[in-house]
Amino acid sequence: MAIFLTEASKVLVQGMTGAEGMKHTRRMLAAGTDVVGGVNPRKAGRTADFGTRAVPVFGSVREGVEATGADVTVVFVPPAFAKAAVTEAVDAGIGLAVVITEGIPVHDSVAFTAHARARGTRVVGPNCPGLISPGRSNAGIIPADITEPGRIGLVSKSGTLTYQLMHELRDIGFSTCVGIGGDPVVGTSxxxxxxxxxxDPDTDLIVLIGEIGGDAEERAAAHIRAHVTKPVVGYIAGFTAPEGKTMGHAGAIVSGSSGTAHAKKAALEAAGVGVGATPTETARLVQSVLTHA
Structure with missing residues (x-):
């Protein structure tokens, strides 16, 4: 099994005919993703040739869903149009919307994530690399060739740290890796x-990657203490970040004693989570936990 995304997922790409959409659709197809269509009202009725597969372009998400049975969309549209694109996907009955776009105004993210939640659509992102169930499906921009299928589940705010941990633990492999994004408002926590x-019966251990800013990791620690029986290993980015500076992600800002890496590390360790000082040490912790399980 995997979470949220499997080999049965049928994927639409909103913004597929743009430069980024074309590049990453090609990569998704190469990873085995069942990309069933793209969406661009100005190019409806055409096809996009990816060599091994010609993918039809639809005028709307609803047309794509009705023609293909798509249940996932990956959104590569510019920030100004992201709210409308996600809302359109939700209204068309899409079950999972993966929003790659960065720079979306926070009030737009608040609006479309609330609308999605009310309609039963899961949003991953915005400003995220997407998610991959290695060997099954890849929805987003995560490189598919840096790891193997396995029994680790990974959830991360950071795209680059997602890639590093996937690579360092490639010999063990992953059930699913989810990049949830680092904006102040995200659809999946x-x-x-x-x-x-x-x-998930096929996930034996969970890796949690957090970063400075907000209290998501502290809330995750409380949830782990109360509800998670599987081993969890963590890493927090931002121990050297200066106070009051936004670091990389819009949500990665420390104000006073709130949202510091030290506070997050302490909360996770109090919940029984082993927290590595570096990504490499985190990978070693995972290997040690699995060896002694």
């Missing part, structure tokens, strides 16, 4: 992924 991995 650490807790959502922790719950799904806890219920």
């Amino acid at each position: 650490h807790i959502d992924c922790l719950s799904a991995f806890q219920d």
Whole structure:
């Protein structure tokens, strides 16, 4: 099994005919993803040739869903149009919307994540690398060739740290890796992924990657203490970040004593989570836990 994304997932790409959409659709197809269509109202009725597969372009998400049975969309549209794109996907009955776009205004993210939640659509992102169930399906921009299928579940705010841990633990492999994004408002949380991995019989251990800013990791620690019985290993980015500076992600800002890496590390360790000082040490912790399980 995997969480949220499997080989049965049928994927639409909103913004497929743009430069980024074309590049990453090609990569998704190469990873075995069942990309069934793209969406661009100005190019409806055409096909995009990816060599091994010609993918039809639809005028709307609803047309794509009705023609293909798509249940996932990956959104590569510019920030100004992201709210409308996600809302369109939700209204078309898409079950999972993966929003790669960065720079979306926070009030737009608040609006479309609330709309999605009310309609039963899961949003991953925005400003995220997407998610991959290695050997099954890849929805987003995560490189598919840096790891293997296995029994680790990974949830991360950081795209680059997701890639590093996937690579360092490639010999063990992953059930699903989810990049939830680092914006102040995201559609899927650490807790959502922790719950799904806890219920997934093919996930034996969970890796949680957090970063400075907000209290998501502290809330995740409380959830782990109360509800997660599988081993969890963590890493927090930002121990050297200066106070009051936004670091990389819009949500990665420390104000006073709130949201510091030290506070997050302490909360996770109090919940029984081993926290590595570096990504490499985190990978070694995972290997040690699995060896002694």
